[in-house]
Amino acid sequence: MNTALNKLTLKDYTSDQEVRWCPGCGDYAILKTIQKLMPELDQPRENQVFVSGIGCSSRFPYYMNTYGFHTIHGRAPAIATGVKLANPELDVWVITGDGDGFSIGGNHMLHVLRRNVDLQILLFNNEIYGLTKGQYSPTSQTGTRSPSSPEGSVDAPLSPCAVALGSGGSFIARSIDTEAKHLSAVVKRAHDHNGAGFVEILQNCPIYNDGVFEQVKDKKIAADFRVELEHRQPIVFGKDREKGISLNRDTLSLEVIEVAGNEDRVLLHDETNKIQAQLLAAMGGADFPVAVGVLYREEKTSFVDDTHQQLKRARHSEGSLQDLLNSGHSWDVK
């Protein structure tokens, strides 16, 4: 009784549960985009599994009419790995946040990426702890005032994409909660990737960190503050695409240049260039736009493929338990 793929719509992927995020939360937009994308993916609904940890974003599986497991804080990558070990046919998604994925669950994130477990990992980054009411997170900017840092946080933030690259991730992308078209396209590519497809989604928390991504989201100014990466295309931005990103070969660092007259100095995006991806992932702040799109991809075998290859080899002939028990030295007592 395979669910007929072509007939399913967004509605078929909407569960009967009342969505309980705060009004205006960026998570709504992401949910809608994913529900809409699902029928386009070449997978029967019963093979879709959403696994999450703890946090606002981790409520996500309850709202998807697929298989779902809302687990414990930070551990979704490990649980999802177990799901794939048991059944490689399943299409498994990890839904996590900046605290869940990079604070309490940082270790699992790094290992699921380096192993290249065949999953889609959607990291909702709102640079704050929402569910515990507004403490600073590992991606919060230094100086973030919060209930646990009344005088401003002193921790330096990490960049999820940079850490994912450093962990050996084979597909690293960034998108924005409300940019449905961009997000959908990026997530689809993550899904099509063989291995761990990591997507950082910049997500607004209207309650505890409202407007933290305003510059990259506000249609009026976003052109100056974000750059949309496309493979083999020049990395340019600005209202009239008048600014470009260039590599200073003396300092091995990026710089923003005027495109006019410097066309040959503008970097071409190459999704397969890891060093360049590191530089692009780190962009942001006052001097650089935030890069969105696919920063890096690398074709390599996935953990699940390799593991199941080993199983196949081991099982070329079925093991006999009785032979195992009798193996080695035994003796008969009459």
Add this chain to the structure above:
Amino acid sequence: MELAEEKLGEHHLDEKQVVDVVVRFAGDSGDGMQLTGSNFTEATALYGNDLSTFPDFPAEIRAPVGATFGVSAFQIYFGSEDVTTAGDALDVLVAMNPAALTTNIHNLVKGGLLIVDRGAFSAKNLAKAKYENNPLDDGSLEDYRVLDIDISAQVLAAVEPYKLGHKAALRCKNMWTLGLVMWLFDRDRNPTIASLGAKFSSKPDIAEANIAALNAGHAYGETAELPSGVHVYKVPKAKVAPGTYRNITGTTALAWGLIAASELADIDLVFASYPITPASNLLHELAKRKQFRINTFQAEDEIAAVCAAMGASFAGALGVTSSAGPGIALKAEGIALAAAAELPLVVVNTQRGGPSTGLPTKTEQSDFNMALFGRHGDTPMPVIAAATPADCFEVAIEAARLATRYMTPIMLLSDGYLANAAEPWQIPDVDRLPRFPVKHHSEAEGFKPSLRNKDTLARVWAKPGTPGLEHRIGGIERSFETGDISYDPANHQLMTDLRRDKVQGISKDIPKQEVCLGEEQARLAVVGWGSTYGAIHQAVKRARAEGLSVSHIHVRYLSPLPANLGELLAGFDKVLVPEMNTGQFVRHIRAEFLIDADGLNKVAGQPFKIGEILAAIHEKLATGESNE
């Protein structure tokens, strides 16, 4: 109760025929004592004696040569009657250097046989063992029969034709010694010769040299003039039930039990673990058995291991994770999720000395409280424990049966002793093992994730990939009716009670508690769980032979307890509970049954000795008389 001061038994080496013997091979980590011991074990099993072995090795991987903390030992107890422990006092001690002598001589009975390698008693080695004088020369060993042999020199002469070089030649010392001990007990060298050939098949010179050393040691026994009373000892064959036997360690038995469980349950098994002493060998054993329905995963940490196992269970396989105490502590949150989400999960805890890193290579039973109570919230979980190395096979199957039948995490307690100790095991006929095929739910009509079996209260197991059963589960309290998230106060009460009742209901599904030795009513019951089985059994047997009114009760099911245990214990005037902890199980049965049970507790990193328990039985029954 206090542990009585230890009294060593009498030696019985004057006879030509002896009922049982304890031999301990002790040497430097690099002396190959474990290999020596396992070869001697094999020969002894083939000879037809019952036996039990206990390897005792240091935590250091490569301790400095000659150091007391680098002493590695292998003890074997063999005899013509049933043997259930690795023995108390030593009849024969092989000490390959001064460090091995100083750390083990106190366990050798007076008149016992001491075999030493004089060649290793150099000034340097004596100093490392803190001997001011050479004990071989100062008369301090005159209570023992000493075979004072320059084994090093003997070995160098025996392997001279193979031109191995000094260092490599000396590595054959262990085989020379083994040859001598094999002569002493009339063991067949052929299996060892065959296994040396196989082990060194790519280095025939080394194989030949080792075999030459083995034969030379044997020949030494035959031809040398030995002190009086040192001769070939005959240990008659044991009377054991007919069948095919093999030796097995607890770790191997547990691994094979899990493989058997996957076949009997007709389900794939995913074993996820993180290396930790003394549990790692379980991962190693299963990792090479993937021709069965086993997949193994070395996770990045203990938490990931329990989570991956649970994820596998969610996906329809049986998830199993394994660790020792500190690692189990890390898994606690994951175990509670398995309890809340009602997924099957087997958690194997190979206990070791604690707290913290404690004594990683030594044995203890101090995780009983953690197993029963070490979780947040009201999180009940069944707990069962293996009694002997071979029992690990059955207990692994039983853990898988209960986990899948009741959709619950379950903890299986083993310990460092059981993991490494070995005993003969009658190989079961696989076709006669009871099957318990697991059925995943497939009927979409009327499905909800909260459906449960009315008898067992187990929730349905609906695995991803099944059309029409798409559903969500998680750690948030769920409605009894629908399985959806519920914060309703009455529902939480209902679900908490249900989780308790479900686990408690297992008591109806397990065998009634039996008395394993003695009557159902007597003056004293010695009640044990886990690896104390062997020592308690022998102690009770000896006490009964003295005419004492004492029985042995061994509890496999620790939570829930067998339904009749309280009633059974009420039939005894006194209850004594020996445990390798400060009194955890005894406190539990006192609380459960309001009985005046007394603990006998030992936390020395070593198993109980038979004599220690026997002394406690004497004391317990003696104080009873004085009170009457």
